[in-house]
Amino acid sequence: MQLKVLLPSGVFFDKDDVERIVAETSKGSFGILPHRRDCVAALAPGILTYQESNSAPAYLAVDKGVLVKTGAKVLVSVRRAVQGSDLGQLHDAVKRQFLALNEQERKVREALMKMESTFAGRLAGFSHER
Template sequence: MQLKVLLPSGIFFESDNVERIVAETRSGSFGILPHRRDCVAALAPGILTYQEANGSPAYLAVDEGALAKVGMKVLISVRRAIRGTDLGQLHDEVKRQFLTLNNEERQVRDALHKLESTFAGKLAEFAHER
């Protein structure tokens, strides 16, 4: 099968020689073999496992996204992904990258909240002066 993983910034991973894929949804995990029926699934954040021909399993830590299988092509679109072959190292990398991003997102939300509050206060002052 062909496997292509897309991020908002472009192609993250691509392989033309994948034998099997195991993905996670909110309802649980499911496997994809080459002759499985076509399908579409909403992916939950978690570990996606794939195995290339004559290779050992490899892993992708993915954020929420979507998976579509059409014929022998599997297309996955997620916001963030990290690739690895060792689950321990992948876990550490996920903690480092994803938690850092979550802290940055929280700081941006806090800054926007302060900006909105200041704007609303100034708007109220302006309306009261009229």
């Protein structure tokens, strides 16, 4: 199977010789083999496991998103993803990357709140001038 992982910024991951995939949904995990019926699934944040021919399982930490299987192609579209060779290394990488993003998102929210309050104050002042 071909496994392709897309992020908003572009293609994150693309492998052509994948034998099996295990993905996480809100209802639990499920496996995909080459001859499984086509399907669509809403992914929960978690670990996506895949195995290429004659190799050990490999892991991707993914944020919530969508998985679409059509024929021999599996397309995963998520907001964020991190690749790792073992689960311990992946856990550390996810922790560093996602915590940094959460801090950045917090700063953006604070800036937006300041802009909104400034706008509301100026709008209120404008209506009193009339």
